[in-house]
Amino acid sequence: MPQESFLTEKQEIEKQIQKLQRKMRTLHSRQRRPVINSIVRSMQEYEITPEEIAQAFERRQKRAITASKAPARYRNPQTGDTWTGRGRPPRWITDAEQNGQSREQFLIKD
Structure with a gap:
């Protein structure tokens, strides 16, 4: 009997963990949305293409790698x-x- 109680409690805790993880993903998504919208607005305003962003990102990564070496x-x-x-x-x-x-x-x- 104590083993069954342990398993039931463990399953309940696992359900709670999954529920909290879903809440965390939702919260994270809500926090990111306005930032992404702001980036897109700035890109449109300054006529910046996604390709230019990708190139700048790659240059920055290369610089960081070079600096760390x-x-x-x-x-x-x-x-x-x-x-x-x-x-x-x-x-x-x-x-x-x-x-x-x-x-x-x-x-x-x-």
């Missing part, structure tokens, strides 16, 4: 973690600098 310039000798020298310095660099160490000591020498 920057070689590492600094290495933490204790952990092996690396940093390209771009963007915000990792904690191990900032901690070392606060302790009076030079960033140059972490440079990767080829």
Whole structure:
């Protein structure tokens, strides 16, 4: 008997999960609709074609990939973690600098 009760409760919970997932999809769709409409209006206003959007999107992706392929310039000798020298310095660099160490000591020498 306890096994049947467990299965019934489990089925009820699964139904509730499915119902909540449907609600989430509906909510997500409702939130996206005005954004999409705004994009379409802007495209019409500025005579932008879907092909131009696709090309711009591809260029942006290529740029992001190229930017992320920057070689590492600094290495933490204790952990092996690396940093390209771009963007915000990792904690191990900032901690070392606060302790009076030079960033140059972490440079990767080829």
